[in-house]
Amino acid sequence: MTAAPHALLEVKAVAKAFSGNNVLQDVSFGVAPGEIVGLLGPNGSGKSTLLNTINGFETIDRGAIRLAGRRIDGLPAHRVAAAGIGRTFQLPSMPRKMSVLEVAVAAATAHHGIWATLVRSAAACRTEQAALHKAGQLLDQLLLSTVRDLPAAALSGGQKKLLGIVCALMAQPRLLILDEPTAGVHPNLRRDIVVALRALNAQGMTMLIVEHDMQFIREVCTRCVVLDRGRIVADCRPDELVRNEEVVRAYLGRIEEPELEEVLP
The missing domain is CATH 3.40.50.300 (P-loop containing nucleotide triphosphate hydrolases)
Known part of the structure; x- marks a missing residue:
């Protein structure tokens, strides 16, 4: 076709x-x-x-x-x-030393990661807060809000697949x-x-x-x-x-x- x-x-x-x-x-x-x-x-x-x-x-x-x-x-x-x-x-x-929420936030292409942490500019802080808000919404939508603070590597296979979807969606x-x-x-x-x-x-x-x-x-x-x-x-x-x-x-x-x-x- x-x-x-x-x-x-x-x-x-x-x-x-x-x-x-x-x-x-x-x-x-x-x-x-x-x-x-x-x-x-x-x-x-x-x-x-x-x-x-x-x-x-x-x-x-x-x-x-x-x-x-x-x-x-x-x-x-x-x-x-x-x-x-x-x-x-x-x-x-999934990384062993990052929580479910941290993995989701790190997947946001607009999030500046360690640069935002070091520089802490107003724009970087707003970007970080927006990423945290979006990650929280997606974790709730994909039924992962109850495990958001657990190590991502500790999730079940199915939960890791849901987190993978969250990470893909973070880039909109x-x-x-x-x-x-x-x-x-x-x-x-x-x-x-x-x-x-x-x-x-x-x-x-x-x-x-x-x-x-x-x-x-x-x-x-x-x-x-x-x-x-x-x-x-x-x-x-x-x-x-x-x-x-x-x-x-x-x-x-x-x-x-x-x-x-x-x-x-």
């Missing part, structure tokens, strides 16, 4: 190879403002490489990536983040990319993540989510883009996946008489 007009994120004819291995081949899709799009595909399909090209961790061989019409391919990761793309990671690592992104937000998460916290993401979307946040939990995809995503061997094989609603022959083939290969409803949305 080519990106629709006025897409917030536009990926057009993107290709990427490593040592002659074509990992991404002519990948094109768009994410409109306010959408939650699931990025799916079996292991080795190119999902991580695609995320890394969008975020600026990898360069593309050809094609174009635009955010709100502006080319961002070729920009370093910090400039892509400054342009408005936030990202969480599958296995978030226009697009939030989530890498397997529910992998290894306790069912209770999984429900909290679903509720939190729906609330963020209701406030206008646009999201691109890599996830293997198909029930989560059904609950959260409005559209799915499916990769297989570096190519897009489907761009459709979650409830259409089970009827797509290319998607079934990508996931199931030679498995005979599959129980499709147990494998796909």
Whole structure:
């Protein structure tokens, strides 16, 4: 699928190879403002490489990536983040000597960190107070206010993923990319993540989510883009996946008489 007009994120004819291995081949899709799009595909399909090209961790061989019409391919990761793309990671690592609140505040790109502490200018103090206020609001919204003073490294896996979302949101992104937000998460916290993401979307946040939990995809995503061997094989609603022959083939290969409803949305 080519990106629709006025897409917030536009990926057009993107290709990427490593040592002659074509990992991404002519990948094109768009994410409109306010959408939650699931990025799916079996292991080795190119999902991580695609995320890394969008975020600026990898360069593309050809094609174009635009955010709100502006080319961002070729920009370093910090400039892509400054342009408005936030990202969480599958296995978030948290510092041992910082509290949950301190980690959230440190993630604010407008916060001057140790410079603000040393200089203590009026502007720096205002920036610090604004970061503290925003961090407190996000920790409350993401259900982490009760653990705000605990060491970030002491959180459960699911709570670390929620804190990762808080940190990404501290930079006020226009697009939030989530890498397997529910992998290894306790069912209770999984429900909290679903509720939190729906609330963020209701406030206008646009999201691109890599996830293997198909029930989560059904609950959260409005559209799915499916990769297989570096190519897009489907761009459709979650409830259409089970009827797509290319998607079934990508996931199931030679498995005979599959129980499709147990494998796909």
